[in-house]
Amino acid sequence: MSAARGLRAVAWTAGAGGALTAAWLGLVTGAVPLDVGVGRRMRPLGPQTVDIAALRETVFDVVAHPYLGRTPRAMGEKLKVLERGSDLVLAEHYTPIAGGRLRAVTVETVRFTRPERIDFRLVRGPVPHVTESFVLEETGAGTRLVYLGELGTDLWRLGQWWGEAVAARWEATVATSLASVKSEAERRAAPRR
Template structure:
């Protein structure tokens, strides 16, 4: 469910294009390129504590033809269930408590040559809620929730969140690029949840 991101960093690269050529430019350019790569991959956590800007993620609503207990199990499976090989390629649980895990999420970039990594806490309130909070990733802060309501045979899933960046206007522009990709990733994950929950409900 959660969400490693791919971002272009256009504002950084535009700034880089104006750097004077020469040895100094090469050195600075290399540093900026490394910083861009660190942001995209999640290796550099840009939590500066100044110039914080926030924006909403979602909300997204998905109606699922399956009981909410089934939907909850589909969401929680990669974190609380037995890890499969396919699961381990996308999610690795680093620490596990009774109702919360610390997990790393992996997304391949650049045709598999790079991997974006985010680390998040995931808290479970069965059967109606799952909360995600970013610990390390391409922006300073992300908090998300999935709420499940239903009448027994069907479930409405509501996703909502907030993304925060530091660095005033430049950070805000970076956050806009991240948020677009982040929400695309969430939408794809919700589609997978819907398909799998409905498949399980049909075969129950």
């Protein structure tokens, strides 16, 4: 009898461990979003500011083109536009995680207000709420791109802990994107030789 109990305990533990692992992977990758609306905690994202030696219209076009135009093949591993309108798209964004062994998928609406702002709103992802904006301001030397946002999680302190972990990765990904936008906009603005 005790051997049978021992086997049941091992089976139950393995099953529970497998279920927890599957739930964790679903949450981390955004495949199983958790949005219970209880104990919501909000935290800011950013601000991150980048000064770009290019006209505001050029910077706007660099950000908007993969969404509103044809998405370059090189961005296929990062972005897939699911639905495209004249000033609003629904897009999947892909972010490698766990050293590239996994991929987090977020689905967001992206709204374009030419030439001064681009707004993102999370539809599905590893947290229940994210809103973000790229605000483009003209400066004497070009354009200042300011990134601002907020991230919300549920379940009080547990959600707050999860939000901090997600926000660190989220903001690092945004910083990489902003550096890429700066590089491409300045390349386009550089005088032709």
